[in-house]
Amino acid sequence: MSNTQARPVESERIPLKARKVSFSWEDTPLHWVPGDPFTTHTINVLHLLLPAGERWFVHVYKQVLPLIRDDQLREDVVGFIGQEAMHSQAHDEVLPHLREQGLDPTPYTAQVDWFFEKLLGDRTLPPGRASRWWLLERVALIAAIEHYTAFLGDWVLNAAELDRRGADPTMLDLLRWHGAEEVEHRSVAFDLFEHVDGSYRRRARTWATAFSTLVFLWQRGVRFFLENDPTLTGPKASLKDLYVRGREGTLPATGDMLKSIPRYLSRSYHPSQEGSTAQAVSYLASSPAALAAQKAVS
Numbered sequence: 001m002s003n004t005q006a007r008p009v010e011s012e013r014i015p016l017k018a019r020k021v022s023f024s025w026e027d028t029p030l031h032w033v034p035g036d037p038f039t040t041h042t043i044n045v046l047h048l049l050l051p052a053g054e055r056w057f058v059h060v061y062k063q064v065l066p067l068i069r070d071d072q073l074r075e076d077v078v079g080f081i082g083q084e085a086m087h088s089q090a091h092d093e094v095l096p097h098l099r100e101q102g103l104d105p106t107p108y109t110a111q112v113d114w115f116f117e118k119l120l121g122d123r124t125l126p127p128g129r130a131s132r133w134w135l136l137e138r139v140a141l142i143a144a145i146e147h148y149t150a151f152l153g154d155w156v157l158n159a160a161e162l163d164r165r166g167a168d169p170t171m172l173d174l175l176r177w178h179g180a181e182e183v184e185h186r187s188v189a190f191d192l193f194e195h196v197d198g199s200y201r202r203r204a205r206t207w208a209t210a211f212s213t214l215v216f217l218w219q220r221g222v223r224f225f226l227e228n229d230p231t232l233t234g235p236k237a238s239l240k241d242l243y244v245r246g247r248e249g250t251l252p253a254t255g256d257m258l259k260s261i262p263r264y265l266s267r268s269y270h271p272s273q274e275g276s277t278a279q280a281v282s283y284l285a286s287s288p289a290a291l292a293a294q295k296a297v298s
């Protein structure tokens with residue numbers, strides 16, 4: 001194999017299963033990282049983006065299934081769909097809790113819903129080249145986004161500073177259960193993109209779209225939360241806050257985020273080269289929510 005091709009690490013592959021978790025939010029405070037609304041709300045943006053975003057993954061992937069000519073990949077994609085559907089639902093269930101605490105996310109989630117359902121939804125295109133082009137663009141966008149969900153999953157599994165700061169255990173379990181499953185299935189979106197298309201130009205182009213959109217939506221989400229948090233007044237967040245939290249370890253380090261960019265754009269990139277399936281599996285073996293889900297089915 002030449003060094004310009006993706007090199008999957010076979011030992012990182014694992015059969016995927018969805019865990020039907022549920023969480024009780026009654027005891028989770030508004031600022032679930034104590035005394036740190038900036039970190040809390042930066043991570044809370046996940047609850048705004050993921051319900052619609054992961055529903056959209058599922059919607060697109062159901063259309064791609066008939067194009068898959070590899071049984072193992074089809075099985076992976078079916079497992080991926082099951083996991084993402086559950087992630088979407090679990091984050092959605094945090095929103096009523098935020099509403100009860102005086103932070104109604106609807107003005108923002110309505111925009112996110114429009115973005116995924118209308119702007120990135122199915123278009124009335126004639127069957128054939130145009131509709132296939134649009135499907136492949138979306139498959140490539142999902143592969144780029146999954147580079148970041150895996151990055152964040154790996155980060156949160158290792159974010160010991162959140163434990164040291166006394167972050168709410170239920171929220172940490174939601175984030176780490178989700179993060180661990182993102183690490184488990186981190187290669188699926190990329191493998192699917194390589195299988196149905198794999199064009200390097202499309203990978204680079206859709207990465208640029210996905211990255212700039214995520215940055216745009218995320219900073220808007222953080223601003224939305226900080227402006228609407230009923231307990232906060234006074235100066236709002238700046239980029240410096242992000243940098244400082246990254247250094248402290250309550251958010252990903254800015255340098256690590258920047259370094260992840262050339263990795264995705266490298267021609268030899270494969271998601272299995274990043275993160276650890278063993279660590280993900282080990283977390284899921286002790287996650288309170290995952291254990292309760294397992295007990296409920298056995």
Ligand SMILES: [Fe+2]
Binds near residue numbers: 083084087088149182
């Ligand atoms: Fe997910």
Ligand SMILES: [Fe+2]
Binds near residue numbers: 084146149181182185
């Ligand atoms: Fe994912």
